[in-house]
Amino acid sequence: MHAEDPIYLDYNASTPLLPEVVDAMLPWLRGGFGNPSSSHVYGRRARAAIESARAEVAALIGCTPEELVFTSGGTEANNLAIRGVADALPDRTHLITSSIEHPATSKLCAWLARHGHRVDVVGVDAEGRVRAEEVAAKLGDETGVITVMHANNETGVLQPIEEITRAAWRAGAVVHTDAAQSVGKVPIDVGELGADLLSIAGHKLYAPKGVGALFIRKDMPIAPFMLGAGHERGIRPGTENVPSIVGLGVAAKAAKRDLAAEGARVRVLRDNLFVLLRERVPGLALNGHPEKRLPNTLNVRFPRVSGTALLAQAEEVAASTGSACHDGHASASSVILAMGVKPEEAIGSVRLTLGRGTTEAEITRAAEVLAAAWVKLSR
Incomplete structure (x- = not known):
């Protein structure tokens, strides 16, 4: 990188x-x-x-x-x-x-x-x-x-x-x-x-x-x-x-050597990212179980915007939506829909996954960039 x-x-x-x-x-x-x-x-x-x-x-x-x-x-x-x-x-x-x-x-x-x-x-x-x-x-x-x-x-x-x-x-x-x-x-x-x-x-x-x-x-x-x-x-x-x-x-x-320490580290960063985003984005919702999930994974729904459009606007962050895009039109993820989320809400989902290279400074900056992109798109 x-x-x-x-x-x-x-x-x-x-x-x-x-x-x-x-x-x-x-x-x-x-x-x-x-x-x-x-x-x-x-x-x-x-x-x-x-x-x-x-x-x-x-x-x-x-x-x-x-x-x-x-x-x-x-x-x-x-x-x-x-x-x-x-x-x-x-x-x-x-x-x-x-x-x-x-x-x-x-x-x-x-x-x-x-x-x-x-x-x-x-x-x-x-x-x-x-x-x-x-x-x-x-x-x-x-x-x-x-x-x-x-x-x-x-x-x-x-x-x-x-x-x-x-x-x-x-x-x-x-x-x-x-x-x-x-x-x-x-x-x-x-x-x-x-x-x-x-x-x-x-x-x-x-x-x-x-x-x-x-x-x-x-x-x-x-x-x-x-x-x-x-x-x-x-x-x-x-x-x-x-x-x-x-x-x-x-x-x-x-992985075996670092499993416990790295898992605990990224879990803290992931949860901090969720807190920072929720403070800046009213109506932000979590996709998935709050506890029974991988320590590095945060999937959230941004209200009133497309996740694809949000990530295109937030150029400082490389992430994904998990949904399909055909002919320029985004469609909701089948995984999120299977959970009973309405299509118009599911389309705002973004998957943010952390790893060994993720730092606290990156989490803080990512939250700022994603929130700013949401504000711009949801006006």
Whole structure:
């Protein structure tokens, strides 16, 4: 980032590489070119680096290294989990998902619905939480996969995965959770969570884009949807991306080391930002649960303006709305609408997400800039 750049408050979209991640990757970009499947010293070095990274990522989420498969990112991890289990359980053609999933999940579920699966979509309450009792009510003998994200990417709201998994176990169903937004921000232990599969995206936790991982509980039935050699136990064929996997391992180690302190720090900054905005913008409203959400995420509704227009006016702040824009016309976010917010109010939503680089001075300035933009637009 450069001094003249706007204040970055879009860490849920992507994060910069940690310096220690870059340092760890450079040797593998310059001279560590060996194929990890080769038996000679170049290959053995690359294989050792991959396995070291696998152990670090596994330690972050409380699984064994053998239960972790590297992917190209969160989207592939979601597709591999959902489609892989669906293909492995052909007699269980019923899927359950939620109305607030990332397109990497929702579009795949829609595709499966067009190819013979029955898909139920459960709603959320006014605070953006999936109704676990509704999931339980829809379970049946044909239910194969339940896929509900761990934390919503727009509101940061944490979902009741533990409750969902308890109900799923009783029905013999498999639970997948997309944890791309939550891994590295809140403590996660897959044993306590109960999920059978969990997706990770590297660029959400200060690792490179183009790398991710999927936790697959031991003995879980799963079929690869790509065919090739025996890489990653044959579940995800293709020569491994050694530099990026190394970077993900270092980022996971840093996340585990700093999880408590960094979470507490950004939570204070996030709450201060909300206070400052509420003082300057009468009628400002919070989207999502006030407590059960990621410590870095603040999604708010600015009254009587479009979030898209607001951010265009507030050029000193780089953030997002989470909504779509077609032909110059903004539309309300489906996630905010699913919470029962009226379209004319939902359209004013803005997602402000903090990270390791966020400072108190930036929060103060961002509140001033956003409030000034709102005053100008709402006259």
